[in-house]
Amino acid sequence: MELHQLRYFVAVAKKGSMTHAAASLFLAQPTLSIQIRKLEQEVGAKLFERLARSVVLTAAGAAFLEHAERALAELETGRDRVADVVGLRHGRVAVGVLPSVAAHLLPAVLAQFRAEHPGVAVHLVEHDVSRDFEQLVQAGELDMAVTRMPLTLTGLGARTLVREPIVVLVPPGHPLAGRQGVALHELAGEGFVCMRAGYGVRELTDQLCAEAGFAPDVVIETGQLSIVHGMVRSGVGVALLPRLAAAGAEHAVPVTDPPACRELGVVWRRTALESPPVAAFLERLLAICDDELTPAERGAAGAP
Template sequence: MELRQLAYFEAVARCGGFTRAAEQLHVAQSAVSAQIRALETELGVPLFSRTTRRVSLTHAGELFLARARRALGELDSARAELADLTAVLHGRVTIGATPVTGPFDLPDALARFHTRYPGVALTLRSGLISELLAELDTGGVDFVLGPIHRDLASRYSARRIADEDIVVVLPVGHHLARERRVGFAQLRDEAFVCLTAGSGLRSILDDAASAAGFTAHVQFETHSPASIRELVGAGLGVALLARAAAERDGAPVVVRTLEPAPGHPPIGLIHHRDHRLSAAAQACRGHLIELATA
């Protein structure tokens, strides 16, 4: 039995005749008739009842039609999946990632993806969330891994993959370093190191200070969460940081839990609703979600 015979049989059943089926298949009617006869001979039963005016399915033909369509459907699905796989294997993915990705290990995740799809070219761009969302708008990145802020514009779709919390980072020897937990009001007179105005972390600091009844004095500004930790280690102030960023290797600092602790946006994957992800980008995004939810 050949797949061509199944396709011819399904076409005759669907079109209600050999002539129309042959026209749709772009083959000679004699070729269709010959393949149907060969199929009936192999099965040992007639599939069609033929008269001078019409062609109709026999009972055996009706039973066989359901199986034939199922087999042809599976073949179409397999072809589509292989086409998608080919697109993935030769694709390119550009990922935007903020310095803060919570407990999610992006380098390890990308290494696993590369092992699975070694032919996919990966590009990683780092920046603050506002910068990366602008890249998302212009198509500079396929999707972004970073904090999902409450005011995220409706043109973006986000998938939460990890949670994060805010801690206070103190220089070694700071008078609050002896405390196991630091009350936010205790930071009233401190000089802060923080990201520039307009950043998510700066908004968290300003909102938390306002709730505690004071205005945070930001003495040192930087564009990188990693450099915040270095500046605190140098004794230039205290800082709020995501726990994952605060506990990374680097200059010696003291990390303490805050009471009350300001909320940190969840970490997630963000893409533009109006931009269709390529097959490779869909595979990469799905891979990251799979690892995060395992």
Template sequence: MLQRKPLQSGRFTVEIRWLEAFIAVAEELHFGRAAARLRLAQSPLSQTIRKLEKELGATLFDRSTRSVALTPAGQAFLPHAHRVFEELELAQQATRATSGVVYGTVAIGFSGALNHLTLPPLTRAVRQRYPNISLSLTGRVMTRGGVEQLEQGALDIAFVGLPIDPSPVRTRRVGREPLGAALPIDHPLAGETAIDLADLAEDGFITIPAAAGSSLQELATQACVKAGFRPRVVQEITDPYMILTLVSAGVGVALMPAGISDIMPSASVFVPLRGEQTHMEHALAWLDDNPSPVTRAVLELAEEVLPHPAD
């Protein structure tokens, strides 16, 4: 637990431990679980929350014998409480950086199998060069969600597909792969060295849901329309590797970037497409105004270890 240092303003004084207690109860919505998380008895925790409410002049929780819920005042106060701890973390990072030690946590979002050529080199390099950096990795993050989480501060870095909608988020391309067909091994075209996309017009497709905001889903649909048909979707799933698994199970076919050919599951094959290629472009995304020196260190390392693909 953090030391009990007060935060003062012209009107009130709040101890850091009060904010820590508030955040724990707000996230658990249960005083017993929050007390266990903070290694406190429940009674002192309740007293701490009451002190905070008295100092703020507002009730933060609706309490009953069966449930705990944030009041509107509590909901409004929560992001500011989180911000205090974020600023303390940034202060620790900054002071350690002056002595040459890079220390802290970087939150990275990625989609899963689509990033198997770019995420591992980066995380491995971070571990080797900056052993005091902790990486918080979140999978199944599609492009739209990654951009939104960067803007909200929930992520520091995200692997996304290009292009993205207009946004304060900055991007740097790290991969460019042509789309190809993932087919069950018993598909009539599975033995071909290359096929026309129009040859799959009658097949059922496995895709990421359109509502998920995936660049791959948008590119795959555009490629099919360009080939003269709209894909008949038989299954939607957000995990790219599960798409390959369902292809292997014979559920349908899918369009995937060529790099996926290295990790195809058994009973499935990757077949390149003939003709004009549709490319998926992978990128790192971040906010320029992110003040974290740790995030900057990881981005600088990414410049060294991740590709700079040509057009």
């Protein structure tokens, strides 16, 4: 059964005449008659009773008309919805994001994107484990993700957004609280408040401490960044965090070791950019990061 046959059937039913329907469809009458006969063969019943100068619907034709009209209406609605997505009037973008990024880097992006495309829904998926995002993007569960660089999977598009410095959070009254900077080796005797193993921030803490020649003495592990902040404020220990994750801390001292930074970037599935809402969101994200971050913070440029 072809869609054009449904259109022909509805036109004949409305006009009550093969001749008039053929004229409205810009078809030769024999061609129209052939298509109606093929449709009747497909449904297994006569749809029209042929009279001398007109046609009338049979009982089967009258039953079929309702469904044919509904199918054509749904098709037209579907075309309109596609046009809305292409025109960025509707649609959906699924974005994975680290909690610290969601709170401090994305609000401006979301505000501008929503102002420009209010009909496009943005679904944010927060997760602390960066590497999972790459798999979710590759599997099609996310369109893109703002995550830790460098990538571990191949075949994804990627661009660095920001290289943010690492700071050490210290309790009020701590000897390091008033310092302009601290070297990592100075923290060797401190108790550490950390995210749990497997979290990107924890991997970074372990890596930086190992590079400084010691393993962190972890006194508290948690899955919540807010608990890290609270424990440090209460004097339980110190914490190493990227600048975005340390936002709001009263005593955050920059780490002076040259490699002490976290590199964040956006990764995307290249085929996802065939969706206009996804492509528009990525464009807005890159534009705002280019405009608002300093040259030292900004990652290496690379076209999507």
